[in-house]
Amino acid sequence: MNRKRNFNAGPAALPLPALERAREELLDFAKSGMSVMEHSHRGKEYEAVHDEAIALLRELLGVPESYDVLLVQGGASQLFAQVPMNLVEKGQTAEYVVSGAWGEKALSEGKAAAAMLGGAARVACTTAVGEGKDKKYLRVPLPSEVKASPDAAYLHVTSNETIHGVQYEVDPSRPFPATGKVPLVADMSSDFLWRKFDVSRFGLVYAGAQKNIGPSGVVVLLVSKELVAKGRKDIPKIFQLRTPAENKSLYNTPPTFGIYMVRNVLAWLKGTGGLAAMEAQNRKKAARLYGVVDRNASFYRCPVEKESRSVMNVVFRLPSEQYEERFIAESKKRDMVGLKGHRSVGGIRASTYNAVQPEWVEELAAFMEEFAQRG
């Protein structure tokens, strides 16, 4: 079998040991004579997996006791609506920092959900330059550009813009905004668990699993118990965050196989040295690719400002679209897949999530150098 060098943005590469473990356990899970996906979600075999996934999240991130770790469905896109449904009171406004396409979507859904419940959502800060087809996002904001109103329901940020390759806190000069008493809410779908972070700085964090920690179908939430308790009670139970919080994320049938795979990925992550080792490796991988781009500046160009360049999604352009098409076609012949930029922005995007091996990045960097020299 020839495994591809998978640079997809999401669903993305999974660690081979996590997949191999699934293969070994597929037909006979924990000597039960059944696959884990055939087990009741209330049985002891599945429950052990469920509990282990949550315990590993707590351990890897050092999640404080005052926070719930929840597993829900619907993708990060559902959370775009579910977060305001829970947290925006009647007459209150939620505020959004928009630094890319996912922030735009979060805002748009936030507006619809908040309006339905007698609240509102608005932009606190955007880093967009240009209009319409020419609109670009090249950076996260400086702390001084973001002011949350003291009575805002929350301030929402997208920690890593997967399409535009723009990320917070890669450089110390671009921290997450300080919000005082206003809860900071972050969509961390494409950079969750690439490194350790201080959970207590956030009121709520959510992340779809399929970028960096597992297959699609699972969303991880870290949310302060205080926010869960304050959440609205006049919305359907299935959307209230207290429902998974009060039922160990087992109110209804969870995506058991997806959570099982998340468990496998987290166990692998812990076994490889945890988040400190992963951060060092991820920074090296991204630096290798940006290094090739910068050293070949007459050929490659990264549109993103240096201080905001994503460690997870490295985006760059070639001298023309014809060059970019050839680059992608040739990379495929070398078993590298997923390098085409998002259709809305074009160019090249190499996603370098945790499971993307340093050797693949080295092969890609060598190919980039050779391609530029051929010109």
Ligand SMILES: *Cc1c(COP(=O)(O)O)cnc(C)c1O
């Ligand atoms: C992929 C992505 C989403 C959407 O995730 P779904 O699971 O498809 O709903 C949201 N936000 C960010 C930052 C993403 O990368």
